[in-house]
Amino acid sequence: MGENMLKRTIDTVVSGSLLIITLPILIVTSSAISKKMGNPVLFKQTRPGKDEKPFQILKFRTMTDEKDSNGELLPDEKRMTKTGDFIRKTSIDELPQLINVLKGDLSLVGPRPLLMEYLPLYTEEQRKRHLVKPGITGWAQINGRNAISWEDKFKLDVWYVENQSFTLDMFILYKTFYNVIKRKDISASDHVTIERFKGSLK
Numbered sequence: 001m002g003e004n005m006l007k008r009t010i011d012t013v014v015s016g017s018l019l020i021i022t023l024p025i026l027i028v029t030s031s032a033i034s035k036k037m038g039n040p041v042l043f044k045q046t047r048p049g050k051d052e053k054p055f056q057i058l059k060f061r062t063m064t065d066e067k068d069s070n071g072e073l074l075p076d077e078k079r080m081t082k083t084g085d086f087i088r089k090t091s092i093d094e095l096p097q098l099i100n101v102l103k104g105d106l107s108l109v110g111p112r113p114l115l116m117e118y119l120p121l122y123t124e125e126q127r128k129r130h131l132v133k134p135g136i137t138g139w140a141q142i143n144g145r146n147a148i149s150w151e152d153k154f155k156l157d158v159w160y161v162e163n164q165s166f167t168l169d170m171f172i173l174y175k176t177f178y179n180v181i182k183r184k185d186i187s188a189s190d191h192v193t194i195e196r197f198k199g200s201l202k
Helices: 003-021 023-037 082-089 097-103 116-121 126-131 150-163 166-182 194-200
Strands: 042-048 054-060 107-109 135-137
Touching: 003 023, 003 097, 003 107, 003 166, 023 054, 023 082, 042 116, 054 097, 097 135, 107 166, 126 150, 135 166
Parallel strands: 107 135
Antiparallel strands: 042 054
16 A cells, blocks of 8 residues: 555544544534534634645634624634633644545645645745645644744645655654643644734745
């Protein structure tokens, strides 16, 4: 079995199994979000996939849609609920991405998919991160995550693309599971404004 076929098989088996195992958590979380924040319970956003092909990434909602007097959304911190904060801190908000993996949009392991508007900002070297499927977790996520610069994250992403293997993927999954259990390097969000992103590349 080739590396790509093996990886797809693992993605399908593991994501399908985890969806079944975590079904009670998915049901309880959906109910809590619906009660505290209303519907829909899922947040959808367009992200670039393999070869920069767009897809809709899925996450549990963690914020309300409250707006100010001008009809503009309030700042994130004012729309964040206690329920949403707990969902993010425990990484439960990422569980719906298992559906993306099952569909083939994502892999369990790969560079994290960022926003579509960032695409024109990458250097040719950094664009290599889109030569493989994006992932729920990746090499950059277990090597500093938000403690390192964007340029360093992209270097780690490109290194992964050029050195990916079954053994490396298994190591990344192990380290990710360990970090989640230990609540180490867990980010409240992988969202960053376009201004901060541009500034980090200067």
